[in-house]
Amino acid sequence: MNVTTTSRYPWENDPLLTVENLTMRFGGLVAVDNLSFTVGRGDITALIGPNGAGKTTVFNCVTGFYKPTEGRIVMRHGPGRRDEAVEELTDSAARYARQEDGAVFLLERMPDFTISSTAKVARTFQNIRLFGGMTCLENLLVAQHNPLMRASGFSIAGLLNLPSYRSAAKEAKDRAIYWLEQCQLIHRADDPAADLPYGDQRRLEIARAMCSEPHLLCLDEPAAGLNPRESAELNALLQFIRSETGTSILLIEHDMGVVMKISDHVVVLDYGRKIADETADAVRNDPKVIAAYLGVDDESEIDDEDIRADLHRGEHQAGTQGGEA
Numbered sequence: 031m032n033v034t035t036t037s038r039y040p041w042e043n044d045p046l047l048t049v050e051n052l053t054m055r056f057g058g059l060v061a062v063d064n065l066s067f068t069v070g071r072g073d074i075t076a077l078i079g080p081n082g083a084g085k086t087t088v089f090n091c092v093t094g095f096y097k098p099t100e101g102r103i104v105m106r107h108g109p110g111r112r113d114e115a116v117e118e119l120t121d122s123a124a125r126y127a128r129q130e131d132g133a134v135f136l137l138e139r140m141p142d143f144t145i146s147s148t149a150k151v152a153r154t155f156q157n158i159r160l161f162g163g164m165t166c167l168e169n170l171l172v173a174q175h176n177p178l179m180r181a182s183g184f185s186i187a188g189l190l191n192l193p194s195y196r197s198a199a200k201e202a203k204d205r206a207i208y209w210l211e212q213c214q215l216i217h218r219a220d221d222p223a224a225d226l227p228y229g230d231q232r233r234l235e236i237a238r239a240m241c242s243e244p245h246l247l248c249l250d251e252p253a254a255g256l257n258p259r260e261s262a263e264l265n266a267l268l269q270f271i272r273s274e275t276g277t278s279i280l281l282i283e284h285d286m287g288v289v290m291k292i293s294d295h296v297v298v299l300d301y302g303r304k305i306a307d308e309t310a311d312a313v314r315n316d317p318k319v320i321a322a323y324l325g326v327d328d329e330s331e332i333d334d335e336d337i338r339a340d341l342h343r344g345e346h347q348a349g350t351q352g353g354e355a
């Protein structure tokens with residue numbers, strides 16, 4: 031049975047991911063300090079903060095690259111909070127539990143490859159990690175290696191080219207072509223990934239992640255190094271992904287033009303701690319956020335036009351986003 035609660039924020043009523051009291055220490059350094067936040071189902075949630083605030087460390091914990099020092103990271107398939115199922119799972123030794131209409135996962139217990147294949151969390155990296163010598167199409171087919179291996183019966187059906195394998199292989203290719211089209215890269219399908227301009231490589235990484243049909247897409251600075259036209263194309267692509275596939279997006283981004291235009295919800299970190307957790311509108315006017323970006327301790331001393339202007343980039347368009355209360 032799902033417990034229904036009504037919260038001030040829509041993302042708390044239908045959470046896809048909850049990060050609960052997450053702490054990550056590296057020796058004496060506390061990179062993430064007792065952090066809790068929620069990613070709403072179908073939302074674009076941004077994680078922002080100054081350099082070294084702990085954003086990538088949070089991604090690495092969510093995607094299983096790091097095992098958190100403390101804390102719980104819950105992923106839910108299917109609607110609702112599923113509080114009872116989450117507590118039962120926590121009390122057991124299991125990593126995940128399936129229900130009739132969904133499943134709950136404790137990501138801190140799962141190895142990284144099952145977080146992507148079973149919990150359906152995909153990610154891109156701050157530094158592009160494509161197979162440069164493979165074509166764009168091949169990069170997208172490699173991303174679907176797991177379902178293809180299953181369909182091949184781990185060799186026999188594939189070797190004999192049985193109908194079940196042929197149909198899985200066709201589906202994988204169709205999916206790859208679909209995402210190349212959506213990312214405006216279909217004309218580069220047979221070119222080596224390394225030959226693509228930087229902005230195209232960033233979109234190819236997103237296409238590759240989408241081929242695994244994730245419920246949650248984690249993007250680490252997808253707008254880094256993009257020119258204004260490419261940033262606008264990225265905004266359109268992320269909004270398309272949300273509206274057409276329902277995939278939720280968790281975004282680390284320094285480009286406030288991207289963050290403020292498309293985010294339903296913004297979480298702000300500073301020195302590993304959460305200092306704001308609000309709609310984009312509320313965050314851009316928050317003195318604590320402006321102070322963190324300026325690196326000043328006394329909020330009353332803030333009067334920096336550049337930071338204010340940066341946080342207000344995209345304000346007009348943000349007002350049109352449905353998720354922003």
Ligand SMILES: Nc1ncnc2c1ncn2[C@@H]1O[C@H](COP(=O)(O)OP(=O)(O)OP(=O)(O)O)[C@@H](O)[C@H]1O
Pocket residue numbers: 056059061079080081082083084085086087088
């Ligand atoms: N593997 C590691 N070992 C030791 N310290 C680490 C490790 N990974 C991150 N850190 C430290 O943790 C802190 C947070 O780093 P993190 O990369 O998460 O910040 P960030 O907010 O993503 O920064 P940026 O915006 O510059 O990418 C930093 O002080 C960093 O040096």
